[in-house]
Amino acid sequence: MPDNSVTSKGALGATKKADSADNADILHAEHPPYLRHHFNSAEQQADAASFAMWLFLLTEVMFFGGLFTAYLIYRNWYYPAFVAGSHQLNVVWGTTNTFVLILSSFTMAMGVWCAETRRRKGLVLCLMLTFILGLCFLGIKTIEYREKIEMHHVPGFHYSLQSFLDPASNPEVYKEYHDKPLALDMARHTEIYFSLYFLMTGMHAVHMIIGIGILAFMIFRARAGAYTSGHVTFVENFGLYWHFVDIVWIYLFALLYLISRH
Numbered sequence: 001m002p003d004n005s006v007t008s009k010g011a012l013g014a015t016k017k018a019d020s021a022d023n024a025d026i027l028h029a030e031h032p033p034y035l036r037h038h039f040n041s042a043e044q045q046a047d048a049a050s051f052a053m054w055l056f057l058l059t060e061v062m063f064f065g066g067l068f069t070a071y072l073i074y075r076n077w078y079y080p081a082f083v084a085g086s087h088q089l090n091v092v093w094g095t096t097n098t099f100v101l102i103l104s105s106f107t108m109a110m111g112v113w114c115a116e117t118r119r120r121k122g123l124v125l126c127l128m129l130t131f132i133l134g135l136c137f138l139g140i141k142t143i144e145y146r147e148k149i150e151m152h153h154v155p156g157f158h159y160s161l162q163s164f165l166d167p168a169s170n171p172e173v174y175k176e177y178h179d180k181p182l183a184l185d186m187a188r189h190t191e192i193y194f195s196l197y198f199l200m201t202g203m204h205a206v207h208m209i210i211g212i213g214i215l216a217f218m219i220f221r222a223r224a225g226a227y228t229s230g231h232v233t234f235v236e237n238f239g240l241y242w243h244f245v246d247i248v249w250i251y252l253f254a255l256l257y258l259i260s261r262h
Contacts, residue, residue, distance in 0.1 A: 053237040057244050064248055067203070071196050071255060078189040084164050084182055085193035086259040088153060090144060094257040097140050101246045104133035112239045115232040123235075124222045130242070131215040134208055141205055148194070155195045161187045197256055204252060207245045214238060 075082045111126030152160035164187040182190075218238065221227065227235050 050233065050237060053240055057240065060244060064200075064203075067196070067200050068251065068255070071200065074189075074192050074196065075255075075259070078186065078192065080182060081164075081186050081189035082193045083260045084187075085153075085190040085197070086257060088148075088151065088163060089197075089257050090147065091257050093140050093144050094253050097137050098250065098253050100133050100137050100140070101249050104130050104137070105243055105246045107133065108239050108242045112232070112235050115227045115235040118228040120222065120225060120228045123228060124219060127215055127219045127222055131212060131219060134212045134215065138205060138208055138212075141201065148198075153194050154198065155191045159191050159194075161190070164190050200252055200256070204245065204248055207248075211238075211242055211245060214241075 107126045107129040111123055111130065114120075114122035114126055148154055151163065152158050153163075161184070164182045165184065166181060181187075215238075218227070218235070
């Protein structure tokens, strides 16, 4: 006769294995791959990541706020020099870059929407468009920097005051900006303007380069199916970063390019 105790033990073991498998399935369902082990839920992880992103953006506001404050103080002290320096910038290139970044903010916002609605192809397309627009911005900024180098407006030993002491020496600027030449003491302060110009736009360009690098990583991951499985926190937080960089540029454009242009 069969041993009932052995049969019972076998059945009990099979039941325990089944229960363990069910528990593992439940645990996997409650703890998806993108959820870090120290968070109890995806909602808690998303809240923590969003809080960290806003805290980071606060430090960025403080950083750029210091640069803007320095600019406004020096502008108040040496206003004629800053006006003359502003007219050496190409407002057409600056306006073009402003529209490029505004358009990139739109494509980034659409990318966040595609991630939330689980549209993988749309997400990849929007990220690629944002990536291309970011490269266009840096390309235009490179053209502007090259013009400043050719005109010897990079602060340092080779800085030239000729275009401020003799405005007619630069016909393109002279057609737009008809005014008396600056006094030598005031003309020297234009170097402060261009020091702030390169510092502020350079730091902005560094943030753009970092953002473009992250975009390249996101495009690679999105093509593999990431960010469209319900976990969109990374895309949303990067969108905040990108919009912040765009807003900083709008302030830079107004302060550096549009000062007293009439």
